[in-house]
Amino acid sequence: MTDKTPILICLHGLTGGSYEAYIRSVLEVITRDPFNYRGVVINSRGCAGSNITTPQLYNGAYTEDARNAIKYIQQSLAPGTPLIGIGFSLGSNILVKYLGEEGDKTPLVAAMSVANPFDFKSSIEMLHQSILGRRVYSTAMATNLKNSFKRHMDMLVKGGKIDPEKVMSSNTLCEFDEVCTRRLGDYSTVNNYYRDASSCRFIEFVRIPLLCFNALDDPIALKACIPYDEIKINPNVVLATTERGGHIGWFEHTLSPTRWIVKPLAEFFVAIAEAYDTRESSASSLTPTEVDAAVDKFQSKS
DSSP: OOOOOOEEEEEOOTTOOTTOHHHHHHHHHHTSTTTOOEEEEEOOTTOTTOOOOSSOOOOTTOOHHHHHHHHHHHHTSOTTOOEEEEEETHHHHHHHHHHHHHGGGOSOSEEEEESOOOOHHHHHHHHTTSHHIIIIIHHHHHHHHHHHHHHTHHHHGGGSOOOHHHHHHOOSHHHHIIIIIHHHTTOSSHHHHHHHHOGGGTGGGOOSOEEEEEETTOSSSOGGGOOHHHHHTOTTEEEEEESOOTTTTOEEOSSSOEETTHHHHHHHHHHHHHHHOOOTTOOOOOOHHHHHHHHHHHHHHO
16 A cells, blocks of 8 residues: 555544544544545444454553554554544543553654543542532433443353443443443452543653643533643643533534534644645645635535
8 A cells, every 4th residue: 555645543432433423523524625634433342333252341541452453554554654643532531541651652643632531530529529410421421331331241241250230220430330341441449440541640651742622611521630730741732721612512603503623623633744744746735724714614515
């Protein structure tokens, strides 16, 4: 293969997949005129209709699947093809943790983190402090996880580590993680899983350009869990926060709402892609204004 067109590698959120609107909103833009780049989505094990062949489920601390997938993508492409990563919510945590573990050894040249929870233990503790967080958000996430577990129950129980009745009886995210996630991941306590999963412990070791986007009103990736100090000491990381945006929302316009976040993400991706693009046929540089105009044009037709 000789095509060196830059590629955006995407990691989805909890129980999500390549079909998610927040992923498609970015990929549909950067893969069309005037950009014409490429994209690929890493679907976590058991997600997006995939089968599980071993008694192991993905979690926020486990980066080996992402590591192997990125290596596979790199080996399948022409040498020197620029690879840029982006993660959303749980996927952003996995991506940032992976980047911190890899340091300067990652094949990615840059990355973006969107709505990263950063600190699992503190996030869940604060989430459960409010009735809305405990009975709505936490319960909804637990339900999604139980539905995913149910689809793969026959395989997941083979390791003998979990009681499926207890898993299906869990009502909150913390309860699910106690009876399922931490046991499948061989953690002695659920808090030890949360500590190991928290990408705030790894972000200071990131050695490639990393753009982090978080909304300060995010009900799940809470603003109190953003690792400001660790980001400040790492010159490779830029944090952008907005007053509003919710959890992977950032909608604008009333009649035909679109995601505003696509514009700065596209700006960053295009700037990095152009800097590393060695193709003779690559397009001329686009200004941020031109990138935004192209995003607006595409979104108006969608």
